[in-house]
Structures are given as structure tokens and as C-alpha cells.
Amino acid sequence: xxxxxxxxxxxxxxxxxxxxxxxxxxxxxxxxxxxxxxxxxxxxxxxxxxxxxxxxxxxxxxxxxxxxxxxxxxxxxxxxxxxxxxxxxxxxxxxxxxxxxxxxxxxxxxxxxxxxxxxxxxxxxxxxxxxxxxxxxxxxxxxxxxxxxxxxxxxxxxxxxxxxxxxxxxxxxxxxxxxxxxxxxxxxxxxxxxxxxxxxxxxxxxxxxxxxxxxxxxxxxxxxxxxxxxxxxxxxxxxxxxxxxxxxxxxxxxxxxxxxxxxxxxxxxxxxxxxxxxxxxxxxxxxxxxxxxxxxxxxxxxxxxxxxxxxxxxxxxxxxxxxxxxxxxxxxxxxxxxxxxxxxxxxxxxxxxxxxxxxxxxxxxxxxxxxxxxxxxxxxxxxxxxxxxxxxxxxxxxxxxxxxxxxxxxxxxxxxxxxxxxxxxxxxxxxxxxxxxxxxxxxxxxxxxxxxxxxxxxxxxxxxxxxxxxxxxxxxxxxxxxxxxxxxxxxxxxxxxxxxxxxxxxxxxxxxxx
Numbered sequence: 001x002x003x004x005x006x007x008x009x010x011x012x013x014x015x016x017x018x019x020x021x022x023x024x025x026x027x028x029x030x031x032x033x034x035x036x037x038x039x040x041x042x043x044x045x046x047x048x049x050x051x052x053x054x055x056x057x058x059x060x061x062x063x064x065x066x067x068x069x070x071x072x073x074x075x076x077x078x079x080x081x082x083x084x085x086x087x088x089x090x091x092x093x094x095x096x097x098x099x100x101x102x103x104x105x106x107x108x109x110x111x112x113x114x115x116x117x118x119x120x121x122x123x124x125x126x127x128x129x130x131x132x133x134x135x136x137x138x139x140x141x142x143x144x145x146x147x148x149x150x151x152x153x154x155x156x157x158x159x160x161x162x163x164x165x166x167x168x169x170x171x172x173x174x175x176x177x178x179x180x181x182x183x184x185x186x187x188x189x190x191x192x193x194x195x196x197x198x199x200x201x202x203x204x205x206x207x208x209x210x211x212x213x214x215x216x217x218x219x220x221x222x223x224x225x226x227x228x229x230x231x232x233x234x235x236x237x238x239x240x241x242x243x244x245x246x247x248x249x250x251x252x253x254x255x256x257x258x259x260x261x262x263x264x265x266x267x268x269x270x271x272x273x274x275x276x277x278x279x280x281x282x283x284x285x286x287x288x289x290x291x292x293x294x295x296x297x298x299x300x301x302x303x304x305x306x307x308x309x310x311x312x313x314x315x316x317x318x319x320x321x322x323x324x325x326x327x328x329x330x331x332x333x334x335x336x337x338x339x340x341x342x343x344x345x346x347x348x349x350x351x352x353x354x355x356x357x358x359x360x361x362x363x364x365x366x367x368x369x370x371x372x373x374x375x376x377x378x379x380x381x382x383x384x385x386x387x388x389x390x391x392x393x394x395x396x397x398x399x400x401x402x403x404x405x406x407x408x409x410x411x412x413x414x415x416x417x418x419x420x421x422x423x424x425x426x427x428x429x430x431x432x433x434x435x436x437x438x439x440x441x442x443x444x445x446x447x448x449x450x451x452x453x454x455x456x457x458x459x460x461x462x463x464x465x466x467x468x469x470x471x472x473x474x475x476x477x478x479x480x481x482x483x484x485x486x487x488x489x490x491x492x493x494x495x496x497x498x499x500x501x502x503x504x505x506x507x508x509x510x511x512x513x514x
Contacts, residue, residue, distance in 0.1 A: 080211050218250055259315060339464055
């Protein structure tokens with residue numbers, strides 16, 4: 001029995017004492033036995049590196065070996081496009097790359113141990129990420145950033161630039177719309193870490209515009225970024241943040257073509273209300289039509305503006321003033337029409353109106369007096385008629401007749417011009433006139449009275465028409481000056497002056513110093 005044990009030990013001793021490398025593949029040609037290589041021998045260098053880094057990594061804790069150390073996160077922004085500025089909801093939408101850089105002490109390695117690898121790309125969900133968010137976010141804070149891969153370097157530096165679309169609340173100032181500038185502020189900071197745990201600093205001196213694509217609606221005037229440290233009432237620790245400023249200016253060509261020019265053209269129509277003759281019957285109708293057109297433009301502008309009482313848009317003020325002028329023009333047109341037709345109600349033109357409007361102001365507004373034959377010379381009546389003895393009335397086909405109105409009505413003198421001597425003049429008493437002759441004289445007197453009354457009425461009506469024309473022309477020049485003053489002031493002078501004198505103080509006043 002003992003002999004067999006010693007014989008077995010003699011056979012196993014050479015195998016135990018022999019140096020065999022179990023990590024090397026071994027194939028025995030005699031026994032045809034295989035020795036398998038370990039699993040890590042089939043991995044690439046990056047796989048081995050990733051396995052080396054992640055086997056004990058915990059992404060839910062800060063990447064520092066000492067709990068009292070601070071993680072410094074460098075934050076920058078690459079602006080690629082201004083997608084939209086919604087004036088009504090006061091929201092800025094932009095496309096950016098949010099560049100974030102920090103050092104993860106737990107993800108460092110020696111490049112010589114892994115075939116000289118100095119950097120790798122790995123999923124961002126597998127490592128610790130700073131909880132940097134947009135404080136004035138217009139969304140519900142659940143969308144987050146695009147989960148792009150992070151770049152990891154051998155010294156533990158992590159660079160993660162996720163492309164994202166940001167929707168930020170932006171206070172819209174519509175005072176100078178459509179010639180307005182807007183300053184939108186984007187404030188980024190850590191939500192759960194205070195400044196002693198996570199320090200936020202600028203990665204660059206300003207927003208990167210290398211890949212910026214120009215917007216068709218807004219012009220990018222300037223950008224700025226600034227680091228701030230804020231202490232909130234809830235906590236004693238400081239909370240650093242990075243604030244980005246984006247100053248944009250609206251391109252006005254679209255609004256000039258679709259809003260400003262139509263408003264100016266309708267303002268010209270307001271002037272034509274006074275240039276239209278009163279007899280056309282369309283003066284009031286034209287004024288009301290222009291007023292309704294301005295109302296439609298007011299509604300279109302109001303739909304685009306935010307529902308705020310902080311300020312009124314420049315174009316809205318312009319439309320309101322022009323609508324006010326149009327309303328006044330309709331009222332004045334009614335008065336002009338009243339003056340135009342007042343002569344037919346037997347009302348004389350007051351002397352002061354005739355003196356100032358027909359004699360003085362008429363020449364100032366460029367209205368010429370109509371020819372004298374168009375205004376009838378009205379014979380005097382009443383007491384003045386008694387002082388004027390001879391009155392000659394020319395009638396076609398009738399001989400010249402001279403008559404004298406005698407208060408007592410005693411005599412009438414009738415003269416036949418075909419005879420030159422006094423012997424041909426016959427004076428008869430009224431009592432001896434024949435019935436035919438009396439009828440003729442009575443008819444002539446009635447005809448003369450009718451003509452006298454008609455001449456008076458025509459003269460009165462012509463004077464009132466002239467008064468209406470002078471007032472119409474005067475209002476035309478007044479409204480022309482008012483329209484030009486409003487248009488030049490609100491649509492040209494104020495916007496140009498603001499851009500010339502306000503831009504120089506824009507940086508220092510609103511951005512401040514770093």
C-alpha cells in the first residue's frame with residue numbers, strides 16, 4: 001500500500017515543480033490538451049481602460065477624493081442660431097452648444113499603461129454630470145439636454161458640449177416696435193450644489209459665435225457673459241452662476257413693407273378727405289373708411305404685442321394719433337358740409353367771418369375769388385331801395401323801363417325810348433290806368449322781386465360755399481402738417497436718435513463690469 005502511494009507522488013512531483021504560465025496559451029501536441037487564455041486577453045485597449053475606470057466608479061457622488069474639495073466647472077456657450085422671439089409669450093428660443101468642463105479625479109489614468117491612450121469618448125450617463133440648468137427656463141425642466149458623449153482625458157478632465165434648444169423667459173420691451181432692441185438674459189447655475197461644493201466659472205471670455213447662423217428676423221448686436229455670486233435667504237453658502245446676455249435688434253424691412261407704408265398711405269387718404277369737393281357726397285364716407293382701415297391695423301399690431309401695460313409700441317402710438325386725426329377730420333368734414341349748404345336756409349354770413357375768411361385767409365390758403373359775373377349783384381331793398389331812385393333791369397326782347405317806387409304809390413312814369421322829346425312822356429294817375437297796364441306793371445314788380453330774392457339767395461349760398469372751401473383748404477394744410485410731424489417724429493426721428501445715442505451706453509448700463 002505504501003509502495004503505491006510513493007509511486008503516485010513520484011509521478012505528480014514533476015508536474016507540481018514545473019513552472020507553467022497559466023496566462024499563456026498552451027497546446028500539448030502529445031496529449032492534445034488545451035489551456036485557455038483569461039477573458040481580458042481578448043479585450044481592446046479602450047475596453048481595458050474603460051473596465052479599469054468603471055469597475056469601482058460611482059456616478060452619483062462628486063468626483064473628488066477628498067469630500068472637502070470643490071469641483072470647479074467651467075461653463076461656456078456656443079451660439080448657433082436665434083430661432084425665435086415670441087413677443088406675446090415673451091420667450092426667446094435659441095440653439096446652442098452648452099460647453100461644460102470639469103476635472104474628475106476618479107477617472108484619471110496613465111497613458112503608458114494603456115498603449116498611450118490619452119482620451120476616450122464615453123456615454124454621459126455613465127459618469128457624474130454637474131446639475132447645471134437654466135434658471136429662467138420657459139419649459140417644464142424635464143426635457144434636459146441632448147445625451148451626447150463626453151470627452152474624457154487621461155488627467156481626469158471631462159468636456160461635455162451637449163447641443164440643445166433653449167427656451168428662456170425674456171422681458172420684451174415693445175416701446176420702439178418695430179424699431180426695437182431686445183436684451184435677453186440666460187442665467188445658468190447648479191441647482192443642488194452650493195459654491196463650496198461646485199464652483200462655476202467662465203470657460204471663455206465671451207459667447208462663441210464661430211458657428212452662428214444669421215437670423216432673418218433679428219440682427220445680433222452683441223453678446224456678453226458675466227459670473228455672479230448670489231447668497232439666497234434660505235442658505236448661508238454662496239451660489240455662483242453664469243449669466244449670458246444676448247442683445248438683438250429687429251430687422252425692420254418686413255414691418256416697414258407690411259405695416260408702416262400702408263399706414264402712411266392711409267394717412268394720405270385722410271388728407272384727401274379735405275381735398276374732395278363737398279358736392280361729391282363721399283367726404284364723410286371716405287373718412288369713415290380710412291378710420292375702419294386703421295382699426296384693422298391696430299388689431300393686427302395688438303395681436304402680436306404682449307398683453308402688458310408696461311409700455312406702448314411706437315407703431316401703436318402712431319396708429320392711435322392718426323386715427324385721432326382721422327376722427328377729427330370726419331367731424332370737421334361734417335361742419336364743412338354744414339357750411340356748404342347753409343346758404344339755402346336764408347342765413348347771412350357774419351361780417352367777421354367774411355372779413356377774416358373771405359378777404360384775408362382766402363389768399364393765404366391759395367384760393368382765388370370767383371369771377372364777378374358768377375356772384376349776382378343783389379339790388380337793395382327796403383330803406384336802401386327808397387334812397388335809390390333809378391333802377392335799370394335789362395331783359396331780352398323788352399324795352400328799357402324806368403320806374404320809381406313812390407311811398408304813397410301816387411304815380412308811375414313810363415318812358416318810351418324810341419322818342420327823344422319830353423312831349424312823348426305821358427304821366428297818368430293810377431286811378432286812370434287801364435286794367436291791362438296795371439296788370440303788366442304788377443307782373444313786372446313781382447318778377448323783379450323774385451329776381452331780387454333769387455340774387456340774394458344765390459349770393460348768400462355762394463358766400464357760404466366759399467367759406468366752406470376756405471375752411472376745407474385750411475384744414476387740409478393743418479392736417480398735412482400734423483401728419484408729417486407725427487410720421488417724421490415717431491417713425492424716423494425717434495428710432496434713429498435712439499440707435500445713435502443709446503447704443504454707446506448699452507454695455508455699461510445693462511451689462512456692468514466683470
